[in-house]
Amino acid sequence: MTDRIVQALVDMFPDVPVDYSAEFGPHGGTTTAAQDRAIGTALPVSTIPLVIDERVNRMVRLAILSAPGVILVGPPGTGKTTLLRQIVEQIRSDYESFGFTKPVEEPTWTAPQENWTTNDLVGGTTVDTQGHLRFRPGLVLRSIAEDRWLVLDEANRADMDRIFGGLLTWLSGQEVVVGQAAHILDSPSVRLQWAEGPASETENLDQLSDPMAGGPDVAYAAGTEWRILGTYNAIDAQRVFRFGQALGRRFLRVPIPTPSTDQFRQAIEVSAAGLPLSLTARIVGLYDAHHRSADTDLGPAVFLRIADYVRAGIETGAETLLDDGSATFPSSETAPEFRGSRIDAVADGDAQPVEASDARSALTSAESELLAEGYLINVGTWLHQMEDSVDALGDRVVSENGALSVAEWQWVIESSRVLG
Numbered sequence: 001m002t003d004r005i006v007q008a009l010v011d012m013f014p015d016v017p018v019d020y021s022a023e024f025g026p027h028g029g030t031t032t033a034a035q036d037r038a039i040g041t042a043l044p045v046s047t048i049p050l051v052i053d054e055r056v057n058r059m060v061r062l063a064i065l066s067a068p069g070v071i072l073v074g075p076p077g078t079g080k081t082t083l084l085r086q087i088v089e090q091i092r093s094d095y096e097s098f099g100f101t102k103p104v105e106e107p108t109w110t111a112p113q114e115n116w117t118t119n120d121l122v123g124g125t126t127v128d129t130q131g132h133l134r135f136r137p138g139l140v141l142r143s144i145a146e147d148r149w150l151v152l153d154e155a156n157r158a159d160m161d162r163i164f165g166g167l168l169t170w171l172s173g174q175e176v177v178v179g180q181a182a183h184i185l186d187s188p189s190v191r192l193q194w195a196e197g198p199a200s201e202t203e204n205l206d207q208l209s210d211p212m213a214g215g216p217d218v219a220y221a222a223g224t225e226w227r228i229l230g231t232y233n234a235i236d237a238q239r240v241f242r243f244g245q246a247l248g249r250r251f252l253r254v255p256i257p258t259p260s261t262d263q264f265r266q267a268i269e270v271s272a273a274g275l276p277l278s279l280t281a282r283i284v285g286l287y288d289a290h291h292r293s294a295d296t297d298l299g300p301a302v303f304l305r306i307a308d309y310v311r312a313g314i315e316t317g318a319e320t321l322l323d324d325g326s327a328t329f330p331s332s333e334t335a336p337e338f339r340g341s342r343i344d345a346v347a348d349g350d351a352q353p354v355e356a357s358d359a360r361s362a363l364t365s366a367e368s369e370l371l372a373e374g375y376l377i378n379v380g381t382w383l384h385q386m387e388d389s390v391d392a393l394g395d396r397v398v399s400e401n402g403a404l405s406v407a408e409w410q411w412v413i414e415s416s417r418v419l420g
Contacts, residue, residue, distance in 0.1 A: 053257075056254070056255075056257070057087070060083065060084070061087055061098060063252040064088075064091070064227060065098060065099045065100070066252070068222070068226065068227055069171055069228050069251040069252065070228075070230075070251060070252045070253075070254065071229070071230045071252070071253050071254070072084055072229075072230070072231045072254050072256050073231075073254065073255055074233070074255060074257060074258070074299070075233065075258055075297050075298050076233050076298055076299055076301075077298050077299025077300060077301035078257070078258055078299035078300070079256070079299065080231040080232075080233075080256050083256065084151065084229060088104070088107060088149070088151075088229075092104045092105075092106070102198045102225060104149065104225075105147060106148065107143075107148055107149035107227075107229070108139065108142070108146070108148050108149070109151045109153060110139060110150070110151070111152075111153045111154055111157065112153075112154065112157045112160070113157060113158060114158060116158040116159075116163055118138070118162075118163045118164075118165040120163070121138050121139055121160075121163050121167070122138045122140055122163075122164075122165055122166065122167060122178050123135060123140075123178055124136065124179060125179065125183065130211070133182065133183035133211075134209075134211055135179045135181050135182070135190050136208075141178075141190075144192075144200045144220045144221070144222045145200070147200040147223065147226065150227075150229070151228075151229045151230060152230035152231075153230065153231050154231060154233060156233065166192065167192075167250075171228075175193045176191070176192050177189045177190065177192075178190050178192050181207045181208055181218055182207075182210065182211050182213045184211075184213075184214070187213055187214065188204070188207050188213055188215055188217045188218055189217045189218070190208075190217070190220070191217050191218065191219045191220070192220050193221040194221060194222055195221040197223060197224065198223045198224050198225040199223045199225075200226050201219075201221045201223070202221070203216070203217075203218065203219040205218060230251075258291055258297050258298070259300055260291070261284065264284065264287045264291075264300050264303070265284050267300060268303070268304060268307060271304050271307050271308075272304075272307035272310075272311070275307060275310060276363075276367065278367075279307075279367055282363075282371055282401075282402070282403045283303055283307055283310075283403075285397070285401035286303060286306070286375055286397060286401070286404070287300065288396075288401055289393060289396035289400070289403060293393070293396075295386060295389040296386050296392075296393045298379065298382055302379055303378070303379075305374070305378045306371070306375055306378055306379075307374075308374075309370065309378070310370045310371055313373075313374075314367070314370065368408060371403075371404070371408075372404055372409075372411060376416060380412065380415065380419045381416070383413065384416050384417060384419055390413065397409055
């Protein structure tokens with residue numbers, strides 16, 4: 001990746017932090033384009049939210065300020081996690097301007113798992129090294145004890161309705177008992193509360209290390225500025241776990257929409273710099289076909305990775321399965337019209353804007369295969385979940401946008417069934 005492309009990304013997305021190094025190998029030094037390809041460098045835009053509307057940014061910031069629980073909800077690939085990290089870091093760097101009264105420590109980030117129980121999230125009984133039954137704090141209690149926010153990335157990977165337990169009552173502002181310090185008669189209770197001030201507080205944690213504890217209750221009190229945050233994939237919710245109404249009411253849910261087709265086109269003209277315009281236009285066509293229906297909408301990151309895959313195949317001289325030089329569309333087909341519009345300016349000064357007519361330019365068989373393969377390995381899993389909408393999607397991909405041929409679309413659909 002060249003400095004010129006990095007600067008173009010910085011100009012296009014000034015609010016996104018840059019994490020880029022020009023070092024190559026153990027000895028350092030400036031990379032060439034060939035070296036970048038050799039080590040598999042991908043443009044940062046593939047892993048960041050492309051264009052986040054300022055109103056969405058404001059909703060996230062104000063939701064975090066106004067409520068103890070906030071979830072960012074949107075399709076895969078919209079950059080929910082990166083956006084959340086970005087806003088949390090902005091709050092940490094200047095907490096007073098965001099409405100907080102005390103510094104915000106680095107949050108505890110975790111990815112819930114399908115096998116999680118209440119013990120993992122809240123806490124519960126465990127056996128210590130001496131064979132005694134004692135209470136072990138879970139992630140929420142440990143985060144409160146450290147006065148660190150807790151972030152549940154991809155929260156619906158675990159069955160939160162089942163494991164939240166007493167947290168439902170606690171998130172509504174009430175105190176709850178989440179366990180006993182030890183399994184003996186009259187052992188002190190472990191209480192989850194809310195503090196009156198911004199900082200979190202604890203009391204009598206020493207009782208948790210005493211298997212014969214009989215003193216005062218253990219208390220975890222979250223400060224008024226303590227937060228539990230998370231991300232939630234709307235499409236994954238069809239396959240993994242949904243938030244029930246009771247749990248959903250305890251969180252503010254901020255929608256993170258996908259960028260428009262024009263916004264995606266602007267980004268890919270930087271990400272796909274150097275690719276034939278006909279290929280770039282077809283990737284835009286694939287994104288547009290998905291974006292035009294809520295049932296098939298996916299974030300831009302998965303489509304930007306298609307460009308990375310196709311570039312890797314072209315620049316490494318990947319073998320062609322068919323005779324090179326043939327067009328994407330069989331002789332019985334004509335390339336359909338692409339409904340996209342011209343982008344008059346792009347960030348990369350050496351690139352040419354993608355025109356609607358570029359989608360009608362024939363591809364070589366190698367380019368056609370690479371495009372279909374890149375689409376399959378990045379989107380195939382989701383296609384399998386879009387079974388009820390896949391026919392209409394195919395019409396948009398093939399007949400309306402001309403992004404894939406009939407043969408390649410059928411190959412993608414058949415191959416996606418293996419992904420499950």
